[in-house]
Amino acid sequence: IVNDTFTAQQHPKHPTNMSISRAIVGCKRVIDYAVKIRVRPDKLGVVTDGVKHSMNPFDEIAVEEAIKLKEAGKVQEIVAVSCGPKECGETIKTALAMGADRGVHVLVEGPAYEGLQPLAVAKLFKEVVAAQEANLVLLGKQAIDDDGNQTAQMLAGLLDWPQGTFTSELELDADGKKFKVLREVDGGLETLNVTVPCVISADLRLNTPRYATLPNIMKAKKKKVDVITPEDLKVDITPRLEILSVEDPPVRQGGSFVENVDQLLDKLKNEAKVL
Amino acid sequence: MASRLWALTRPVRIYRKLQPVAKNYSNLASRPINMYSEDEIMMKELVARFSADVVAPNVKEMDRTSVMTEDVYRGLFENGIMSLEIPAEYSGVGGTFTSACLCIEEVAKVDPAVSAMVDVHNTVVNNTLSMWGSEELKERFLPSLATEYVGSFCLSEAGSGSDAFALKTTALPSTDGSHYILNGEKLWISNASQAGLFLVFANVDPSQGYKGITCFAVPRESEGLEVGPHEDKLGIRASSTCPVRFSDVKVPKENVLGDVGQGYKYAISILNEGRIGIGAQMVGLAEGCFESTMPYLFERKQFGQAIGNFQGMEMQYAEVAMEIESARLLVYNAARLKEAGLPFIKEAAMAKLKASRVAELTASKCIEWLGGVGFTKDYPAEKFYRDCKIGAIYEGTSNIQLITIAKNIKQNFQ
Numbered sequence: 001i002v003n004d005t006f007t008a009q010q011h012p013k014h015p016t017n018m019s020i021s022r023a024i025v026g027c028k029r030v031i032d033y034a035v036k037i038r039v040r041p042d043k044l045g046v047v048t049d050g051v052k053h054s055m056n057p058f059d060e061i062a063v064e065e066a067i068k069l070k071e072a073g074k075v076q077e078i079v080a081v082s083c084g085p086k087e088c089g090e091t092i093k094t095a096l097a098m099g100a101d102r103g104v105h106v107l108v109e110g111p112a113y114e115g116l117q118p119l120a121v122a123k124l125f126k127e128v129v130a131a132q133e134a135n136l137v138l139l140g141k142q143a144i145d146d147d148g149n150q151t152a153q154m155l156a157g158l159l160d161w162p163q164g165t166f167t168s169e170l171e172l173d174a175d176g177k178k179f180k181v182l183r184e185v186d187g188g189l190e191t192l193n194v195t196v197p198c199v200i201s202a203d204l205r206l207n208t209p210r211y212a213t214l215p216n217i218m219k220a221k222k223k224k225v226d227v228i229t230p231e232d233l234k235v236d237i238t239p240r241l242e243i244l245s246v247e248d249p250p251v252r253q254g255g256s257f258v259e260n261v262d263q264l265l266d267k268l269k270n271e272a273k274v275l
Numbered sequence: 276m277a278s279r280l281w282a283l284t285r286p287v288r289i290y291r292k293l294q295p296v297a298k299n300y301s302n303l304a305s306r307p308i309n310m311y312s313e314d315e316i317m318m319k320e321l322v323a324r325f326s327a328d329v330v331a332p333n334v335k336e337m338d339r340t341s342v343m344t345e346d347v348y349r350g351l352f353e354n355g356i357m358s359l360e361i362p363a364e365y366s367g368v369g370g371t372f373t374s375a376c377l378c379i380e381e382v383a384k385v386d387p388a389v390s391a392m393v394d395v396h397n398t399v400v401n402n403t404l405s406m407w408g409s410e411e412l413k414e415r416f417l418p419s420l421a422t423e424y425v426g427s428f429c430l431s432e433a434g435s436g437s438d439a440f441a442l443k444t445t446a447l448p449s450t451d452g453s454h455y456i457l458n459g460e461k462l463w464i465s466n467a468s469q470a471g472l473f474l475v476f477a478n479v480d481p482s483q484g485y486k487g488i489t490c491f492a493v494p495r496e497s498e499g500l501e502v503g504p505h506e507d508k509l510g511i512r513a514s515s516t517c518p519v520r521f522s523d524v525k526v527p528k529e530n531v532l533g534d535v536g537q538g539y540k541y542a543i544s545i546l547n548e549g550r551i552g553i554g555a556q557m558v559g560l561a562e563g564c565f566e567s568t569m570p571y572l573f574e575r576k577q578f579g580q581a582i583g584n585f586q587g588m589e590m591q592y593a594e595v596a597m598e599i600e601s602a603r604l605l606v607y608n609a610a611r612l613k614e615a616g617l618p619f620i621k622e623a624a625m626a627k628l629k630a631s632r633v634a635e636l637t638a639s640k641c642i643e644w645l646g647g648v649g650f651t652k653d654y655p656a657e658k659f660y661r662d663c664k665i666g667a668i669y670e671g672t673s674n675i676q677l678i679t680i681a682k683n684i685k686q687n688f689q
Contacts, residue, residue: 097317215355217321
């Protein structure tokens with residue numbers, strides 16, 4: 001059943017001469033970074049039951065960047081989007097408490113959620129972006145559970161929009177038509193101009209996310225969150241990848257002392273097999 | 276024989292009229308005590324983050340100098356942690372009493388001294404003003420208490436602690452009846468170094484005994500009000516505790532909270548519930564101490580294995596974990612009883628008494644488990660050990676809690 005209040009008509013764009021009327025921010029619910037991860041007995045995943053979850057740290061940075069743009073008058077409205085089970089409502093609420101205006105929750109539960117992979121998420125986001133008539137998408141560079149680092153790139157491809165990934169600095173031009181994006185890449189720092197509309201993925205040093213203050217947490221209760229399903233968006237989320245096994249990394253062996261360089265070379269060649 | 280001690284422990288019937296009954300009472304029956312609402316959990320998590328990020332780095336220094344860091348003090352206000360139950364129309368968060376206890380607990384896990392300030396401000400000062408202050412007083416002071424400065428509750432004196440109503444501070448009415456003149460000295464006043472507002476209990480007519488005790492809202496800038504230097508304490512050192520002297524302080528009659536001569540009732544009432552907050556603080560202290568000590572037991576190896584794996588140690592930390600859980604359940608059940616508008620005085624006294632004992636047990640054991648390093652200031656256990664003692668003393672000593680519990684039980688058998 002399509003939720004009629006979801007479409008853009010119900011949330012009219014503010015009259016504006018800013019080119020960024022609506023920003024979509026993705027926030028994924030992941031196992032909290034401080035939790036000690038344990039592999040499931042069936043070796044097909046990790047234990048998630050009863051484990052503390054929170055918003056993906058890179059997504060928090062993306063939310064913060066969106067709010068900063070809004071506070072600077074560069075973005076009119078921020079919509080926080082999350083795909084997953086009903087607990088994702090809390091993740092969206094956190095984004096609302098930080099300062100997002102509205103939320104969209106794409107409800108995916110049970111086995112369908114276990115099989116939800118970046119390509120499917122990118123397809124879901126593409127439909128949400130179209131329905132919301134957004135012209136900016138901010139995502140975290142990767143999720144700390146799957147370390148995928150794919151959704152932003154795939155989404156940009158599907159939308160046929162330019163992308164600025166691993167962003168550590170973001171500056172909107174005075175005319176509001178393009179971003180100057182500073183990217184942290186393996187070779188150093190790269191600066192790009194990325195025209196709007198675009199997809200930006202946030203890296204660690206982009207900003208320091210604010211706390212959602214307690215009064216804002218209470219105010220967030222009044223903000224609207226639309227709940228829809230992949231069927232409403234007509235997206236097929238069947239996984240394309242099958243997880244064969246999940247294992248703990250090998251237990252770390254102690255090192256050993258060597259007497260001289262010859263011994264070192266011998267060990268590197270014959271034991272570690274790196275030469 | 277109606278001694279003043281008896282007056283302190285007699286249940287106050289007036290109290291129930293002031294409390295709304297929980298709307299979802301029928302749903303509470305099937306929920307575990309440890310199950311909190313979404314809002315309560317969000318608030319708890321925010322405070323946990325704030326405590327870890329902003330408070331934790333300053334704990335040692337604040338304890339050493341006995342001064343609360345400005346960043347911590349301001350940060351508490353900026354994040355709404357000092358206005359947990361104040362309604363939104365007075366710039367507060369509008370949370371439940373349980374959410375306040377959860378926040379107090381989270382802060383105590385990191386620093387019981389900061390938690391003491393948060394607790395007294397929220398559960399004693401703000402709530403006294405909210406419950407008995409006139410609309411005009413609430414509008415005048417609640418927004419400032421929510422966003423700007425901390426408040427103090429001035430009841431105890433050199434000659435009156437447990438025997439609170441033996442207080443000697445007078446508030447004699449002026450001849451034209453427009454104001455009262457306060458004279459006296461209060462002792463052991465928490466938050467006094469920074470407080471912008473003092474809720475002072477003074478007697479308008481000593482010939483009436485405790486029936487003359489009245490509660491006054493006295494701003495810091497009042498002429499004749501003097502805050503003395505803070506005490507050099509064993510524990511919770513970052514929380515300021517000072518004498519406050521009143522020399523001919525003029526207080527307008529509009530600043531009386533509730534009715535003249537009813538102050539003793541308000542004091543008992545607020546302390547009956549405030550002690551649940553202390554219970555939460557002590558549970559947080561115990562939990563924080565326990566959690567900071569346990570990892571060490573699996574790092575420290577003796578006789579070929581981690582000491583945490585010896586049965587002797589397993590049995591000890593199992594006992595302590597059980598004690599912490601039992602104290603937590605007493606505290607949060609008392610909090611829910613209060614929210615539901617049900618009688619809670621006995622349960623609140625039990626909660627505070629148990630929690631303070633558990634805090635002491637936990638801190639003491641943690642130092643033993645840590646061994647030599649636990650005895651140094653390099654590890655957090657020694658501070659928790661010093662901080663826990665106050666739990667048995669303030670907001671009603673442990674002996675007073677026992678008497679309160681006994682009085683409640685006796686009623687059923689006399």
